[in-house]
Amino acid sequence: MSATYTPVAGFSRFNLAQIQLRPGEEDKTKNLDHARDLIVQAAAGGGDDSRKADLIILPEYFNSPIANSAHKKHAEEVPDVPAGGKIEKKDLPAASPTLKMLSDAAIQTGIYIIGGSIPERDLTDDTKVYNTMTVWDPQGRMIGKYRKMHLYDVDIPGGITMRESDVISPGSEPTVMKFPFGTVAVAICFDIRFQFLIASLREANPDICAYLLPAAFNLTTGPKAWEILQRARAIDNQIYVGMCSPARKQGEEYVAYGHTLLCDCEGKIISTPTPEDEGETIVYSTLDPEHLSAIRKGVPTLTAQRRDVYNLPSFK
Numbered sequence: 375m376s377a378t379y380t381p382v383a384g385f386s387r388f389n390l391a392q393i394q395l396r397p398g399e400e401d402k403t404k405n406l407d408h409a410r411d412l413i414v415q416a417a418a419g420g421g422d423d424s425r426k427a428d429l430i431i432l433p434e435y436f437n438s439p440i441a442n443s444a445h446k447k448h449a450e451e452v453p454d455v456p457a458g459g460k461i462e463k464k465d466l467p468a469a470s471p472t473l474k475m476l477s478d479a480a481i482q483t484g485i486y487i488i489g490g491s492i493p494e495r496d497l498t499d500d501t502k503v504y505n506t507m508t509v510w511d512p513q514g515r516m517i518g519k520y521r522k523m524h525l526y527d528v529d530i531p532g533g534i535t536m537r538e539s540d541v542i543s544p545g546s547e548p549t550v551m552k553f554p555f556g557t558v559a560v561a562i563c564f565d566i567r568f569q570f571l572i573a574s575l576r577e578a579n580p581d582i583c584a585y586l587l588p589a590a591f592n593l594t595t596g597p598k599a600w601e602i603l604q605r606a607r608a609i610d611n612q613i614y615v616g617m618c619s620p621a622r623k624q625g626e627e628y629v630a631y632g633h634t635l636l637c638d639c640e641g642k643i644i645s646t647p648t649p650e651d652e653g654e655t656i657v658y659s660t661l662d663p664e665h666l667s668a669i670r671k672g673v674p675t676l677t678a679q680r681r682d683v684y685n686l687p688s689f690k
């Protein structure tokens with residue numbers, strides 16, 4: 375039986391720069407100045423051709439320490455973006471320095487930015503803080519917002535015990551971004567473990583070409599699961615998948631794993647720092663529609679699904 379195949383709508387070759395930024399410190403101004411310098415550096419080059427980056431992504435909690443004790447103190451106001459809309463720079467909250475930096479950096483570089491994640495203060499309930507991503511266009515407008523949905527509450531004997539939900543409230547809006555070069559599903563860190571999230575987004579948006587997540591795995595789960603989860607999600611959904619980690623820094627309350635990477639739609643890792651490169655670095659990749667097409671055509675798992683025999687169970 376020959377596979378029916380159509381190219382992924384709206385996907386054109388693009389360059390991604392993932393900034394494995396050093397972990398945030400208490401001095402937010404210092405963190406933001408440093409992140410901006412790295413964004414400018416990342417914008418200048420990379421990928422496997424001579425074009426500059428088209429999209430930059432930062433890590434989880436990049437503007438402040440990754441610590442439950444820090445989130446409330448560093449939380450900022452983040453406006454909601456109307457569906458399909460944008461928030462102009464002049465309408466950003468004056469008291470949100472991280473949003474201002476990201477908007478300025480997008481204008482300065484002329485590049486789309488997935489602004490990692492930051493603690494967000496709930497305006498209507500000051501007991502609530504979210505782990506929130508913002509997305510920016512080259513005009514410095516905020517074009518997307520996503521609140522982490524699955525909170526990292528784990529108790530691993532001999533490993534790590536953590537309850538993100540002691541401080542953070544969960545979001546409940548899965549998010550897909552339409553960039554001029556392709557449709558990208560976004561989420562944050564622990565969300566990668568939930569296959570139904572990306573599978574349902576993928577089903578509703580067949581034009582998704584990539585799944586990108588700011589993340590910060592740790593030294594317990596990083597070695598076991600960081601790489602395999604990304605490769606699994608990539609193979610299951612036949613999309614590019616990448617997570618962007620903070621650099622590893624011993625002595626922090628939460629030591630991030632590092633190893634930022636991007637794998638292609640057959641689970642092959644195409645860009646990652648060298649093993650000794652757990653420190654600050656920029657990982658460049660090129661996402662290629664022809665490669666994606668060839669893989670989907672060669673192994674047509676998505677069109678060959680037997681929905682007449684099985685289907686996702688309803689949770690409701």
Ligand SMILES: O=C(O)CCC(=O)C(=O)O
Binds near residue numbers: 564567
């Ligand atoms: O899934 C994991 O092992 C790590 C997740 C995590 O650290 C997070 O979501 O913050």
